Amino acid sequence: MDPRMGSGEFDLIARYFAPLAGPGALGLGDDAAILTPPPGQQLVFTADAMIAGVHFLGDDPAPDVAAKLLAVNLSDLAAMGARGVGYLMTAAWPRDLDESWIAAFADGLGEMQAGHGIALLGGDTVATDGPLCLSLTAIGELPMNSALRRNGARLGDGIFVSGQIGGAGVGLRILRDGLAGGAELDRQAAIDNYRRPQPRLALGQSLRGLASSCIDVSDGLMADLGHVAAQSSVRMEVELERVPLSPLADLIGGAVGAVTAGDDYELAFTARPEDENRLLAAAAGVAVTRIGTVVTGQGAVALDGSGRPITLPRSGYRHF
Amino acid sequence: MDPRMGSGEFDLIARYFAPLAGPGALGLGDDAAILTPPPGQQLVFTADAMIAGVHFLGDDPAPDVAAKLLAVNLSDLAAMGARGVGYLMTAAWPRDLDESWIAAFADGLGEMQAGHGIALLGGDTVATDGPLCLSLTAIGELPMNSALRRNGARLGDGIFVSGQIGGAGVGLRILRDGLAGGAELDRQAAIDNYRRPQPRLALGQSLRGLASSCIDVSDGLMADLGHVAAQSSVRMEVELERVPLSPLADLIGGAVGAVTAGDDYELAFTARPEDENRLLAAAAGVAVTRIGTVVTGQGAVALDGSGRPITLPRSGYRHF
Numbered sequence: 001m002d003p004r005m006g007s008g009e010f011d012l013i014a015r016y017f018a019p020l021a022g023p024g025a026l027g028l029g030d031d032a033a034i035l036t037p038p039p040g041q042q043l044v045f046t047a048d049a050m051i052a053g054v055h056f057l058g059d060d061p062a063p064d065v066a067a068k069l070l071a072v073n074l075s076d077l078a079a080m081g082a083r084g085v086g087y088l089m090t091a092a093w094p095r096d097l098d099e100s101w102i103a104a105f106a107d108g109l110g111e112m113q114a115g116h117g118i119a120l121l122g123g124d125t126v127a128t129d130g131p132l133c134l135s136l137t138a139i140g141e142l143p144m145n146s147a148l149r150r151n152g153a154r155l156g157d158g159i160f161v162s163g164q165i166g167g168a169g170v171g172l173r174i175l176r177d178g179l180a181g182g183a184e185l186d187r188q189a190a191i192d193n194y195r196r197p198q199p200r201l202a203l204g205q206s207l208r209g210l211a212s213s214c215i216d217v218s219d220g221l222m223a224d225l226g227h228v229a230a231q232s233s234v235r236m237e238v239e240l241e242r243v244p245l246s247p248l249a250d251l252i253g254g255a256v257g258a259v260t261a262g263d264d265y266e267l268a269f270t271a272r273p274e275d276e277n278r279l280l281a282a283a284a285g286v287a288v289t290r291i292g293t294v295v296t297g298q299g300a301v302a303l304d305g306s307g308r309p310i311t312l313p314r315s316g317y318r319h320f
Numbered sequence: 321m322d323p324r325m326g327s328g329e330f331d332l333i334a335r336y337f338a339p340l341a342g343p344g345a346l347g348l349g350d351d352a353a354i355l356t357p358p359p360g361q362q363l364v365f366t367a368d369a370m371i372a373g374v375h376f377l378g379d380d381p382a383p384d385v386a387a388k389l390l391a392v393n394l395s396d397l398a399a400m401g402a403r404g405v406g407y408l409m410t411a412a413w414p415r416d417l418d419e420s421w422i423a424a425f426a427d428g429l430g431e432m433q434a435g436h437g438i439a440l441l442g443g444d445t446v447a448t449d450g451p452l453c454l455s456l457t458a459i460g461e462l463p464m465n466s467a468l469r470r471n472g473a474r475l476g477d478g479i480f481v482s483g484q485i486g487g488a489g490v491g492l493r494i495l496r497d498g499l500a501g502g503a504e505l506d507r508q509a510a511i512d513n514y515r516r517p518q519p520r521l522a523l524g525q526s527l528r529g530l531a532s533s534c535i536d537v538s539d540g541l542m543a544d545l546g547h548v549a550a551q552s553s554v555r556m557e558v559e560l561e562r563v564p565l566s567p568l569a570d571l572i573g574g575a576v577g578a579v580t581a582g583d584d585y586e587l588a589f590t591a592r593p594e595d596e597n598r599l600l601a602a603a604a605g606v607a608v609t610r611i612g613t614v615v616t617g618q619g620a621v622a623l624d625g626s627g628r629p630i631t632l633p634r635s636g637y638r639h640f
Contacts, residue, residue: 053449
């Protein structure tokens with residue numbers, strides 16, 4: 001037998017993944033999928049990998065792992081102002097992984113697909129002796145030359161963030177370290193923030209033409225604003241007291257902990273202060289908070305209540 | 321420190337991968353890459369994963385691993401008749417992997433890119449406690465509605481294959497099992513077949529409008545023709561004596577071993593017998609051999625010299 005895949009792998013694809021395939025996928029029966037963007041549209045692409053025990057916890061429910069894998073990629077599309085079209089996925093399954101886990105994982109993909117109007121376009125499934133290793137390439141679409149970029153922040157722009165910050169960081173600490181404290185409902189919400197982030201696709205699209213730069217909060221709010229500062233050659237000053245915090249942020253050190261924790265998948269963006277009302281209207285129900293200002297200089301800095309820079313612990317990873 | 325990535329990861333991307341980025345990659349500085357296919361062109365997509373110890377050997381040279389990762393994906397584009405445009409890659413590096421390995425891997429990508437006129441568009445790099453896990457999504461382009469599909473084989477069509485079959489299978493057995501025999505030059509060629517397959521992109525493009533169906537030989541010639549048979553609802557009869565074999569095929573059981581070994585990345589396709597001369601001219605220097613005929617029925621069968629079906633050992637994996 002071929003060492004690369006168990007004999008049941010043909011069946012796995014037919015049973016669990018073929019039903020997720022979109023029209024361009026050609027039923028997963030060909031060498032490649034085909035896509036034609038409508039006239040005037042551009043395609044955008046992003047890819048992220050997730051490893052069991054690193055990007056999600058080994059005992060996270062399979063549908064949540066699937067939802068997060070899609071969400072982190074869709075969040076990158078959201079940050080560009082794109083809508084989702086489809087995705088390709090490769091999965092290296094541990095040899096002892098139960099088929100019921102794969103079935104539940106496919107269910108999670110299916111549910112998430114339906115919610116975002118996207119479909120599976122292709123991929124590959126292999127066996128590994130290591131931990132579960134997932135990789136997803138998401139494809140989105142947007143009108144020509146309308147992409148939100150990281151390099152457009154202008155001096156005097158306001159800095160804004162959607163939703164609340166720090167929830168995913170709290171959720172991770174609860175799940176991984178048994179962090180105590182807080183009301184049960186808030187604890188559950190924080191766990192959901194970590195396991196099932198909600199990509200801000202509608203918000204991202206509504207920001208086209210309004211935001212001068214945009215990024216999704218994956219590495220941590222301050223680290224991500226640092227990427228925008230670097231690409232835009234400006235300094236991002238964040239007033240820490242203005243950052244909208246998850247109800248349980250105090251459990252991880254308050255605002256300092258929240259803005260250096262990752263995985264929130266909110267959008268952080270810049271826009272002209274005079275556009276704030278248009279922007280709030282465009283956000284259509286998503287909470288958007290102004291947290292700072294773009295100034296001359298470099299880097300992203302957090303200011304305390306007296307306007308003094310605070311030294312933050314360094315946080316670390318990024319996609320490319 | 322973030323558990324997901326070593327502190328040097330930013331540097332790794334800047335040092336080794338940013339130089340590989342194409343225009344659409346936005347310098348790897350944004351959330352996603354942007355692509356606009358020219359008018360009248362469609363985009364095609366394929367993704368494959370490779371795991372150390374499964375799809376390549378742990379001591380394969382890094383540039384060869386990079387070249388093979390790109391080649392297996394470009395081969396899928398070739399089978400559709402597409403030209404390559406770019407790719408996204410995710411890599412989960414073992415924590416103890418030496419940086420010099422990553423440098424050599426990036427060199428291998430760069431050399432392969434240059435040879436095929438493609439560029440890196442994006443991706444992700446993470447750390448893992450498991451084996452090296454690589455995933456690549458390749459993007460190609462072709463004129464609207466000209467894709468070579470698996471479902472177009474017609475009764476009476478000839479079955480053709482490019483190059484020679486079995487070389488990669490011999491190379492794998494030499495490297496993995498210490499298989500003895502054969503002249504040194506032939507042994508080295510077989511190892512190259514396994515480590516550095518040559519995707520048949522020019523041939524695939526020249527087959528548009530001539531071939532009725534096409535697939536690349538990854539699972540093994542007979543298994544791959546079986547996929548075409550299934551998609552086209554026909555029977556593929558291969559005369560085993562006609563299959564062009566690698567010089568050392570006898571070391572792995574001759575034609576039977578060669579047509580059930582994988583990883584050759586030649587193209588197998590069908591075309592009208594009367595188009596054979598046009599086809600040989602279009603192949604422009606790539607050897608193309610007629611090996612059989614499309615008939616009524618199902619499955620792919622190998623016939624012996626007397627036209628009797630031979631029972632072959634089953635081979636196993638496929639992409640989706």
